[in-house]
Amino acid sequence: MSAGEERFVIVGGKPLRGEVRVCGAKNSVLKLMAASLLTPEECVIHNVPHITDVEIMAEVLRHLGAEVGWEDDTIRVRAGEFAGREAPYHLVRRMRASIVVLGPLVARFGEAKVAIPGGCNIGSRKIDMHLRGLAEMGAEISTEHGYVYARASRLRGRHIVLDFPSVGATENLMMAALGAEGTTVIENAAREPEIQDLAAFLVSMGAEIGGAGTPVLEVEGGAELRGTEHTVIGDRIEAGTFAVAAAVTGGDLTITGVRPEHLALPLEKMRAAGVEVQEGEDDLRVRGGGDYRAVDVATLPFPGFPTDMQPQIMVLLSLACGTSVVTENVFESRFMFVDELNRMGCDITIEGHHAIVRGGRKLSGTEVCATDLRAGAALVLAGLAAEGETQVLDIHHIDRGYQRLEEKLSKLGAEIRRVTGD
Ligand code: UD1
Numbered sequence: 001m002s003a004g005e006e007r008f009v010i011v012g013g014k015p016l017r018g019e020v021r022v023c024g025a026k027n028s029v030l031k032l033m034a035a036s037l038l039t040p041e042e043c044v045i046h047n048v049p050h051i052t053d054v055e056i057m058a059e060v061l062r063h064l065g066a067e068v069g070w071e072d073d074t075i076r077v078r079a080g081e082f083a084g085r086e087a088p089y090h091l092v093r094r095m096r097a098s099i100v101v102l103g104p105l106v107a108r109f110g111e112a113k114v115a116i117p118g119g120c121n122i123g124s125r126k127i128d129m130h131l132r133g134l135a136e137m138g139a140e141i142s143t144e145h146g147y148v149y150a151r152a153s154r155l156r157g158r159h160i161v162l163d164f165p166s167v168g169a170t171e172n173l174m175m176a177a178l179g180a181e182g183t184t185v186i187e188n189a190a191r192e193p194e195i196q197d198l199a200a201f202l203v204s205m206g207a208e209i210g211g212a213g214t215p216v217l218e219v220e221g222g223a224e225l226r227g228t229e230h231t232v233i234g235d236r237i238e239a240g241t242f243a244v245a246a247a248v249t250g251g252d253l254t255i256t257g258v259r260p261e262h263l264a265l266p267l268e269k270m271r272a273a274g275v276e277v278q279e280g281e282d283d284l285r286v287r288g289g290g291d292y293r294a295v296d297v298a299t300l301p302f303p304g305f306p307t308d309m310q311p312q313i314m315v316l317l318s319l320a321c322g323t324s325v326v327t328e329n330v331f332e333s334r335f336m337f338v339d340e341l342n343r344m345g346c347d348i349t350i351e352g353h354h355a356i357v358r359g360g361r362k363l364s365g366t367e368v369c370a371t372d373l374r375a376g377a378a379l380v381l382a383g384l385a386a387e388g389e390t391q392v393l394d395i396h397h398i399d400r401g402y403q404r405l406e407e408k409l410s411k412l413g414a415e416i417r418r419v420t421g422d
Contacts, residue, residue, distance in 0.1 A: 008392040008406055010383035011415040012365055015288075016251035018412045022239045022258050023049035024073070024232030026401045028194040030097045031171050032201050032230065033057045036077035037066065037104040038178060039205060041227030045075045048232060049403045052396070056095040060087050064101065078227075089115035089146060095400075099127055102150060103172035106139055107179025111151045116143060125331075129169035133160045137173075137180050157182030157221050165190040165215065165301040171198055178207050180221035189217045192302040193262045197233045204228040234258035237308045238402060239284070240266045241377050244312045245409070247275040247288035248319060248385040253412065256283040265305045269295050269313065273320055294322030294359050299330050311337055311378035318346040319385065320359040328353045337375030340368040344382050344390065365390035370397045380405065384414055 024047035034057070036043035048054060048070070058068045058075070065082025068075065085105055092098040092115040105112035117125060131148065135141050137160075139152035157180045162169055170190040177184035189195070191213055199212030205228045208220035239258035246253035247270060260267060260279035267277045267284070273295045276287040294317060299307040307330040317324040318341065328334045335355055338348045343366055347358040365388035370376030376398035383390030392398075395418070398405055406416045 005393070006395050006418055006420050008380060008383070008395055009417050009419050010365070010380065010390045010392065012363070012384050012386035012388065012390060014384070014413050014415055015249045016245055016253055016384070016409070016412040016414055019254040019256060020242055020408055020412060021256045022234045022242070023047070023403050025194055025197070025235040026051060026053055027167070027192070028197040029054060029075075029232045030057045031100055031194065031198045032232065033061060033075065033077055034100045034104055035175060035198060035201055035205070037061070037064065037079045037101060038108055038175065039225040039227055040078075040080050042076055042078040043205070043227050044229040045077070046073060046229070046231040048073045048075045049235065051403050052400045053095050053097065056091060057098065060091050060098050060101060063088065063091060064105075085109060085111050086113040087115060092117050096125060097168070099130065100168060100171055102130065102134070102148065103175035106134060106150050106152055106155065107176050110153055112149075114148050116146055116148055127168070129162055129164070129166050130172045133162070133169060133173040133186075134176055136160055137176060137184065139176075155180035155221070157184040157219075159185045160187065162186065162188040164188070167192055167195065170195055170217070174199070174209065174217060174219055175202070177219035177221055178202065178223065178225065182221055184219045184221065186217040186219070187215065189215055190301055191215060193233055193236060193259070201228065201230045204230060233262070234282075236262040237306065237374070239263060240306070240309045241312050241381070241402070243267070243270060243277070243284065243286045244316050244381055245384055246286040247292070247316050248381055250289040251412070252285070252287045254283060254285045258282065258284070260284045265303060266309050266313065269297055269305065270316070273316060275316075292316065292320035292359075294320045294324040294357075296325045296327075298327040301330065307331055307334060308374050310334060311374045312381055314338070314341065314346070314348065314355065314357055315378050315381045315385065317357040318348070318359055318361045318363070322359050324357045324359065326355040326357055328355070336371050337378060340371070340375070340379055341382055343368060344386055346382070362387065364388055367391045367393065370394045373397050373401045377402065377405075380409075380416070384409070384416075
């Protein structure tokens, strides 16, 4: 381990109790920041989490020439008449979601150059649907030297059918369509709450968008977009992570700042496993303890079970009586962290895109490595439930999407510290 590298040291077995407020949704705020490129006026975004992915998106926007100010949980973006059209590899490599500047740049300036994101630790992540949709709208797309070049003197509204309800493709095409002549219909669109938040943001800028939250989006092009002010929705995945934390420690947590309906299926699965869950309008209470039962889970686009909660639920199922089958349908290899969980006492076998989780396990602490953001969260959860000390390495993955996770957990009674170096 290098001297400056940080890790979490966790002593497990402490039930978490109290109230925790989740931050704004990472997967929404990044897109709202990119959407701010659509207007020369200032966009003000509240409830912004302090996480590395937001820092990287701010760098991408600054690299393009936009002014970005960040104070407390408010970000201001002003993308005046700037010259940059390029999202370079050194930034896209650090965060794949940078690809979402493609749609707004083409809509506003008729050109963009964005580094092609590589694969990541959850599988190959293609952008073919983003590019095909743009091409259907009339953009000339070429890929050379690791970059996508998109040029369009004129975009035209089209009827686009996505092969799969891709979140990123839906967002990019929805924003590109705002710069097109006429109406664009996107069929088989993603329905995630973050898509609905982006649509609400765009509508508040003056866009006309119908069908957000349904599989068919209708976007009117050509409206002049103005600055706006918006509060990001709560992060359903952060909330779900705390819900599992309450369950696996036998604790009692009230989780605020999130709409439980955004987490309907994960909460349903937790109930089926024997966890007590009460839903309010903007909060939920989760009480753990007692024996849990095995439950099968299959990830799917919203309103299906979120793939971003798959690693966390695997920890709960490892404690339940019986064998559960977890099927991953969204990403091709999102099980890499399983070996790390098994080192802590889980008994999980992978067969293709199914994980066979044999429950009734007693977890024990050891050194483990976070391979990506949500896998890292799952290892922290396992550490909270385990007997003895767990060290989670490579926590920069966790900092991408959780604001000071260890501080929030400590306030709830967990024994967890961030340690730098040896
Ligand atoms: C977003 C989320 C991520 C979440 C995922 C699925 C952000 C920043 N990230 O990622 O946390 O796990 O949605 O809910 O919002 N695909 C293609 N071709 C394409 C586009 C996607 O084959 O053109 C495939 C991908 O390889 C992947 C699947 O479709 O297997 C889902 O990807 P997508 O919904 O686009 O996810 P992201 O937008 O990358």
